[in-house]
Amino acid sequence: MNDHQSGASFASSSSMDLxxxxxxRAFRDMVESFVQAELPKDWARELEQKEDEYPFELWEKLREAGFHGLGIDEEYGGIGGDVMMQMILARALARTLGGLAWIWGITSFAGVKSIGLYGSEEQKRRFLPEIAAGNLRAAIAFTEPGGGTDLLGSMxxxxxxxxxxxxxxxxxxxxxxAHVADYLLLLAxxxxxxERSYQGLTLFWVPTKSDGVKITKLAKLGMRSMGSCAVHLEDVFVPDDLVMGETDRAWRMLLPTLNNERMMVSAFCLGIIDGVLEDALEYAQQRKAFNKVIGQFQAIQHMIAxxxxxxxxxxxxxxxxxxxxSNGRESLIESTALKIVASEQANKCADLGIQILGGMGYSAETDMQRYWRDSRLWRIGPITNEMARNVIAENLGLPRSF
Structure with missing residues (x-):
């Protein structure tokens, strides 16, 4: 599928006119132009297929554009920018990159949203300029092998x-x-x-080169070249100046950032829907069957609608x-509902995209299968949609169900 043509169809298929x-609007237009010129879909497909190679070239392109500094105040070397601008960037990146947009998102969450919110002034001045310059990569180390969604109880x-x-x-x-990160944002x-499982937890900023840290890559369905890892820690020493915020009170500190993480995931999902829609439209307008373009068939039209x-x-x-x-309003229910809807719709849309393209949708030569594999994860993490529904129900006053 021609990426230049798909970029043209994006202008008509996207609803980014709120x-x-x-x-x-100016930031959105700049980001979309950058993505179309520098991060085309065929290049993203090639990166994703290199399972054993982290896409350093993608990281470098994002560095050159200054995107690692988004959300970091100018006094710390960043370019500023609010939550809406972060969501605009996340959406635009995922349109072509799919799940590889996490290359930017992980450090943005682990570094910018963590150090920027509850890091000390010394930590901000020490680490934020390095993150903004693209010189520091971070990874998140929260989940335990025996826990999954039961993060607190299984710690x-x-x-x-x-x-x-x-x-x-x-x-x-x-x-x-984690295998290419400089630091781990680690919960212990x-x-x-x-009395409660959320008490007595502390966040640490752990250097991955510390003695006793062993990192092993895991094989998985999607986002392959980005790599996901198991991390083993044996008598790893972390100095006091790498403790994030107050000891024993990490969970209360993390709650606002978890809302932001759900929003970021949702923006990635929206970007995937954008990519699916433009590819489905292009294919439906070009592919012929029974002497007609398939876009004339009502079944195809309904899928695209x-x-x-x-x-x-x-x-x-x-x-x-x-x-x-952005206006300091409570958003737990809304951001949780958003994450559920966005992830389920993205995965459904990618599945429809495969159906529209038929055999080519299943082929590694197109992006539909990549969008499907990547979006499938977001129905599981960073919180399963089943647990997210529990959160919504409980916050509506219903009894705890787990």
Whole structure:
């Protein structure tokens, strides 16, 4: 499929015409032009197929564009930018990159949203300029092998007091890009004598080159070249100046950033819907069967209409959530509902895209199969959609179900 043609169809298939301030519209136009010129889909397909090679060239392109500095204040070397601009970038990147957009998103969440929100001033001045310059990569190390969604109840990684710092022992899993990261944003239990499982947890900024850190790549369905890893920690020393925020109170600190993570995932899902829609439209207008272009067939038209409706639904919800967070409004229910709808619609739309393209949709020569594989993950993480529904119900006053 011709990427230049698909870029042209994107202009007509996207619904990015909601009432945005001029600054946001200008940023959106700049990002879309960059993505079309520098990150075409055929290049993204080639990157994704290299399972054993982290796409450093993608990281470098994002560095040259200055995108690693988005969300970081100018006094720390960043380019500033609010939540809406971060969502605009996430959406635009995922349109061609699919799940590889996480190359930007992981460090943005682990570094920018963590250090920027609850890091000390010394930590901000030490690390944020390096992140903004694209000189530092981070990975998230929260999930435990025996826990999955039961993150708090299954926490077995411990940190005990040592001379001038902490000694960490335990194991994490599904830590994306940990094998090329400089630091891990790691959650560990620092107090076992607690009434509630969310108490007694602390965040650490762990150098991956520390003695006792062993990182192993895991094979998986999608986002292959980005890599996801198991992390084993044996008597790993972390000094006090790499503790993030208050000891024993990490979960309360993390809650606002988890809302942001759900929004970022949803923006990636919306970008995938954009990519699916433009490819489906192009194919339907070119492919012939029974002496007609298949876009004349009602069944195909209905599939494309469903994809368009999903795009509009997710865009409206994402815009509303971004506005609420930007204005300091409570958004737990909204951001959680958004994550469910966005991930399920993205995966459904990618499946429809495969159906529209038929055998070519199943082929590695097109992007539909990549969009499907990547979007399938977001129905599971960073929170399963089943658990997310529990969160919504509980916050509506229903009894806890787990």
């Amino acid at each position: 009432d945005l301030p001029e600054e946001h 077995r990684t411990t940190a005990t007091r040592g001379d001038g710092g902490w000694i960490i022992n335990g194991e994490k899993i599904w830590s994306s890009s 239990r620092t107090d076992k004598d607690v 469903d994809i368009k409706m999903a795009q509009y639904q997710v865009e409206c919800m994402l815009t509303d959530c971004a506005w609420k967070i």
